[in-house]
Amino acid sequence: MKFIIKTQKGYEGIAANYLKEEVEDIKVHITPHGYSGIVIVESEDDITDKALKIPEIERVLKVLFEVPADLEKIVSLADKIAEHINEGESFAVETKRRGKHNFSSVDVNIVLGAKIKDLTNAEVNLDYPDKVVYVEIIKDIAYICIGERKEWRKYESNKKNARELFKKVTIVQMPYWGELKVCRKFGEQIGRAAQAFEVKELIIAPKGKIDAYELLEFLKGVQIGQKSRYLVQKEAYPWEVKKVPVSVHELYQVVRDKRRNNRLLIVTDPKGNTLNQVKDKLKKDLKFAKEVIIFIGSREGIPRGIFRFADYVIDLAPYMTFATEHGIPGALIGLWTIYDEENDDNENNDENNENSGNEETTK
Structure with a gap:
């Protein structure tokens, strides 16, 4: 299985080295295609818990699906993505696109989000969703990850506006x-x-x-x-x-x-x-x-x-x-x-x- 590790720029190598000390038999790709702040890890085991013990690592996304960076092929995964979202839950699609493509990140959010909503009848909540569908596009490949709502957010509904x-x-x-x-x-x-x-x-x-x-x-x-x-x-x-x-x-x-x-x-x-x-x-x-x-x-x-x-x-x-x-x-x-x-x-x-x-x- 693959994992996308996110770090501050310049800390990719440090995070990767610490991760190698924590986890055995992993393959590490630092700054794929020159994009900073990213480490792609391949491992037979789930490395999430061990990776989050490393302070240089800010986020760990487990890759569920991997397809060519094409809008139609990304949207074609909606059926499989929908299996991870229950009807009573809310969700959001968050796309990060790196490289040149004939579509934008907003296009992915709108088209894929609408398809998932039709399949699950779940509510879209851009501010505080129960599940987030992360579409991480790195040049020619789109990695699809699904995570819980973010632990740290600037604009929370339970925070009063100063x-x-x-x-x-x-x-x-x-x-x-x-x-x-x-x-x-x-x-x-x-x-x-x-x-x-x-x-x-x-x-x-x-x-x-x-x-x-x-x-x-x-x-x-x-x-x-x-x-x-x-x-x-x-x-x-x-x-x-x-x-x-x-x-x-x-x-x-x-x-x-x-x-x-x-x-x-x-x-x-x-x-x-x-x-x-x-x-x-x-x-x-x-x-x-x-x-x-x-x-x-x-x-x-x-x-x-x-x-x-x-x-x-x-x-x-x-x-x-x-x-x-x-x-x-x-x-x-x-x-x-x-x-x-x-x-x-x-x-x-x-x-x-x-x-x-x-x-x-x-x-």
Whole structure:
């Protein structure tokens, strides 16, 4: 029998050598036809358990069927594939094509998936299927494997979307000033961080007078950093991504503009309370706030006069001073941890109430 082993690029040989130590009498083909990240193994025994003990190996797919890389011949295996999928199960077809062919990976997914659905009456579930039909095409050969749903996934139905919080967060960031090259460098990191979290708005808020050219370099850096992260997001995410709006406003005027009803003002500063000290009240306020305004300093902290207008002054890491570029990720990750915990608590309470009600009914 054959197995397709997947590794990080450059680790194929290392994984193969460790596998040879674990399993006797196997034939190993490293990077077939030059395609990296793949090792094809031939063995009389099932090597899955032993292979998964090797950390360099990320996935092991047992090959059930092997046919020429032709769309009709791949689809002709639908009857045999259907025998491995029960009517009550959901499934998805996932095709990885390497080489030049007169069909695309999407063609295989659509045609083969439709045929399997007709034969089994099973439901198609692209997000969280019970079974996955892997079609691994390596140049002239198509290997068909069937596996359980993936153990690790980015987008799980039981994971809450962090955008639920971040889409109502406005970051008020004091600009970095000083040497021009350094200003641009820090600007890039700020822009990249704000775009990475896809916040509602990024406001660059100088405190009073500032050198125009230092501010210009900082803003150029923000633009460069934002664009670099945005391009990555466009390629990585299966949904539409928008650029975070960026504006400039004087720090004290931001406080005046944002201090309205149902807006939560948070200042990050070592003089404040820790997240743990305020988390119970903060959980509820984060949930019901129309907008969450987070003030972050740079080189010097947020002026103390603003503390009086803040709903919370929070020390993100007691006895430590955050670097300028760490302010946005540190604050948002900390707040998301609190916000997500609030949702979990609500679900647990609902579940407990429901169970309590069932017990009363039974009695």
